[in-house]
Amino acid sequence: MSTLAELHEAAIMHNLFLRYQKNNIYTNIGSILAAVNPYKQIAGLYDSTAVDLYSKHQMGELPPHIFAVANECYRCLWKRHDSQCVLISGESGAGKTESTKLLLKFLSVMSQNSSGTPLSERTTRVEQALVQSSPIMEAFGNAKTVYNNNSSRFGKFIQLHFSQNGNIQGGCIIDYLLEKNRVVRQNPGERNYHIFYALLAGADKDHRDTYLLSEGPESYHYLSQAGCVQDSSLDDKQLFNSVMEALKVMEFSEEEIRDVFRLLSAVLQMGNIEFMTAGGAQITSNGVVSNVSELLGLDTFQLSEVLTQRSMILRGEEICSPLTVEQAVDSRDSVAMALYSQCFSWIIMSINQKIKGKNNFKSIGILDIFGFENFEVNRFEQFNINYANEKLQEYFNKHIFSLEQLEYNRSKQNAPIHII
Template identity: 35%
Template structure:
């Protein structure tokens, strides 16, 4: 905008939307030069306003990438831009200097690969941002470029009937997205787990010699409980249901004629996802599983287990004798199918009672569970089996990607799921958001503190810099012995603990903390235990977590 009048208590600015009056403290200086710069470091005037304006101008031209020195800022266009990722684009960044070309994710990938070749130093690329920022797609582009650029080492492609190592690495994406991604309020393809891909690089020709997947913090609760309006569980359940209706003979035969609304875990309002055709996606996942080395029998077993989990979710309970519970007769058919598909008999007894083994006498005690406790035990079993399936798939894919070659150099790709604030944020979401806080802290130390110290060591004068510091949030959560995690661990080991008791103890230990507060029951839709909420300063006060079902 352009300042048209400047008075003591107000400034009138002519903007694209007309004249606006602001307080002097809300108006930041700008430059008359063209804000369309490839690197924000080249802005004549650098502040929040000029940085956002420069990003907005470029975004309006479909220039979604901008550099900040060697950091790439990417803005999700929410539409396909195929011309940015064709073969010609790859060729340009392979032969040109990364900082002389238009900012691009290929430029960052080429920079990392060039450093690997020139200095024989391993490289890591970290992709972070809020949920829906486009991290999953960014990682796909990075991986695709590096495999294209480096090629694959001789002797690791397998026989003619086996997919090449490069293709097997790329085919892990549709599998992991199906089993680890879901539709959330802000993102139709949100990663609900963290992923690190370790690319082993040949030290002679710098080609890809193998790979290893490492995953962490899978959001298990999403399998059994989707609380947000417009969300759904993991893609694979809906894809399996759609694919099982196909005449191609893949999928789970027991799901023929079934739809998402037939099962409790998938009968959310959002059973479809814009931009994702579940039937076609299922065929892609099926082909990728074959490419990653799973046999038809193994894949069929996985489908049957998933179908068994859907049926198990339909097993309901009713009150029995002595405040215990029994299987609802109307759900007996679902229980029978679940037992057959999962391969475990006697599930009814496992669900309605808890078995305690005395450490001294070795006697078994069978404790009847209430309807609520039995429901939680059923969901816990489902989450455990799903996690086992997910981890087993990762293990099997790794067995096909690890060529057993000993290499000292690597390129690492880290995809951290983004910060997100749902209507209710339980323990798993706290762990996710905490991981983002730790990453943000590392970024601040690396970009600011280390660089400032380097300048001072060189005798350069550095002005005092201030930036948002989240160290107090980190300490609140994990500092021993009174942080949230240490306290939760200690409290969970005590008898007869509850979320309410944990919450009371936590607030007593941190009374008056700037980032710990309670919210009234009216602010928690759906009822339940009202407990702690943690303000995230960098996100305008959005709470990181409430304490329902922590203990």
Template identity: 40%
Template sequence: MSTAVNIIVGSHVWVEDTAQAWVDGQVTKIKGKEAEIQTADGKTVVANLSKIYPKDMEAPAGGVDDMTKLSYLHEPGVLQNLRTRYELNEIYTYTGNILIAINPFQKLPHLYDTHMMQQYKGAPFGELSPHVFAIADTSYRAMINEGKSNSILVSGESGAGKTETTKMLMRFLAYLGGRKATEGRTVEQQVLESNPVLEAFGNAKTVRNNNSSRFGKFVEIQFDKHGRISGAAIRTYLLERSRVCQVNDPERNYHCFYLLCAAPPEEIEKYKLGSPQSFHYLNQSKCFELVGVNDGSEYLATRRAMDIVGISKKEQEAIFRVTAAILHLGNIAFTKGKEVDSSVLKDDKAKFHLKMAAELLMCDPVGLQDALCKRVMITPEEVIKRPLDPLSASFSRDGLAKTIYCRLFDWLVNKINVSIGQDATSKCLIGVLDIYGFESFKNNSFEQFCINFTNEKLQQHFNQHVFKAEQEEYKKEAINWSYIEFVDNQDVLDLLEKKPGGIIALLDEACMFPKSTHETFSNKLYQTFKNHKRFIKPKLSRTDFTIAHYAGEVQYQSDQFLDKNKDYVVPEHQDLLSVSKCSFVAGLFPPVAEESSKSSKFSSIGSRFKVPFISNGCKNPG
């Protein structure tokens, strides 16, 4: 953000403001390194000269469509330009070949109709107004003309509009590379219709966004030698498991649970469902409906989308039976049993929900109760069933619900991929990466840690391409330019992922030691990083930690980091469901190979999640 402009008395400048980020004004006095500024809203402020920036007095009234045309490419100049355009309903602006989109929080159908698609098809980049179609068209032309695969990265804060942008990109690519409608479903139709299915099971309302993707997605669209879509694959990352059992007010659980509670009466009767308010996994928040969304209609739309992507009626019935079973599982409450540290079902309501969960999962109700309330200990002499106290039984119940839901989501992704079909002979592909935005909530757990780690990786990728590479080019060509300062976030990435001493490595280490707790893990972090400028120990907490990310400081609560990092299925749950009388449920829990069940090799979510971004960069995170 440094500028080489000399600021004098009378200069029009931008100065920081706590309420508006930046306000404009005029310098009235300069004394040493301090300047007095009369702001446009009539205030007088004093600021350090290094903290004020020149205002472009010749900028067009409607802003510029490419930020490289700005006289000063600094933060207040960029923000003012975006704001000016946004107020004119111009939601897209270029910065060179990067497109910045600002969420209008309203439908703008005229921007994405067939007429617009026709206009942008084959138009030279920059000839027409900035648009997401121009980015897709450039990517497609580069693939056709140069025979090279490429990827489009969609990144931004939570609620910025990434998922909708991804849909627009895919619609336009389907328009460019689609086939004429013939008999049967086309690949592009199925790719587009996979969206409602994945959104129903992978999206939820958060504080920031009514349709927030709670997973990362990389869509790989394959093309034949004629430039027509010939196959596709969807890869997903890090579904937010904890949301299944834990919802903060005013957020919602995954959409599918509410859709099912609004299903036709015969479905409600078949699955013995009530209103969302009657289920523990949904009523931890008081938000049950979304403004402008009819869950009953969305349920039917999801079923239609399932038809299109090749999920049979029988499979659909099994999917929603499992979804209902998870809701019933959540209502199984426990109380103290007669034995020490044992638990029993709390009341008749808990017994009813256990019976319903067992019926829907087609497993033995006594076996289900045992799997929730007991643990099997195998010693050289005997097999002992050890009872669990009510709290441990509740954890066991939640663990089972999360495992079933994650297996169901993975099954859906796999089914969609098999149904769409991959083209093994494809020479070129275009990847679209829709990855969760940077998150900073009141409470930030392991999911936010992984999400923000991803965004740090993307930010570095952006820095490398936009700042480092461009400026190296300038140097090489001996172009006279003012060096642009940017925050290199390599030190944050080292803090997070370096081996052996980064946070992820220390977390894995803690997960492998039986006596580790979140307290011992936090203390290890405090010790290891006490002098790291990006790591902060909060004064008022004994187990939280703060990381100074590129997008700001985030305070993380470590209390569930160890549990969430372990990719572990309780053997009793595995044994119970692998013999379910429902082939669909049994298929979600295939028998575990004996070697892997005996193997003590530890597998963690954090380490596996890290791998695609390291080995493949963002080219093909699969």
């Protein structure tokens, strides 16, 4: 696209539109790959034939494709003798999460086909774990927003460690900026994290009794407040089955799975704790507090005290003062957000233990940043997310344009001189 005669925003958008109409969703802009989400399946675009084709050619020899970027990263480990990184940026719904999966797919195939790798190691536990971790991370970290039915509400950096032979021998997932605020409140037309609806849709009667669950999401304030508990494009029951299968393949124990779902149920029920003013905030839904205490293994009286009173140490003496109803609601929501955040961090930590391996050569990093969102009410968390995105995009643009300027200067120096 950098060879266009007229290089401005209108020309770029028109060129992308013409290519999109022909199902050419990828376009090169210098060393940048622009991708347009087709919102449909394009036959043959990502099959094994495409993987094999792009693995045998250098970038620029074939039409633009995300596999060409993945192949260039893989080859540059030895060509440049340095680790590589791919930055995936764009608006919410642009297809960043799917692009991450495609990069992992290509690199996994290259790892399995690498020369010098014993047959017994062609398919490693790291590759299998990375593939199986996707449903888990999406269920716990993705949600329906106004712009996207499967929006990642956390950022992640996936690092793959390669051996000298070219196979993946270890990995690490680093998460950042989980949107904790979504656990307790959502904008109209949006939903909470997928896993809550999946649990309610997929749990059988025995599980409902174990986790003290009600019938549907309408029963829970944290799920029903935005007026959107279901979406025709989302199959919550199927997601629950996928998550359960992934957890078992990832070797989470039955006790660990049970504890995770008990915590999720406790978070849901915590949103139904209500207060009234009587010399300070007083809990009016004692049955709900009892359920939450049982699920978390806490003392009911102590939990009630934590939610309705503030304690501080003054000159070595503990002083307690009652909270107002508004403060008690904030206290309740803060506990729910902290519980979910710690649960999410523990899941990522457990996945990292499964994919941990040697780090004695080079690595390829994949940074999947948040989608840009502009809500009617941009809370502090969303402001931080957008700010982080803008800083990453600014660094990316500066770095890429610096490289292009160096290439331009180099081409000028090497240009032939004509004497007239």
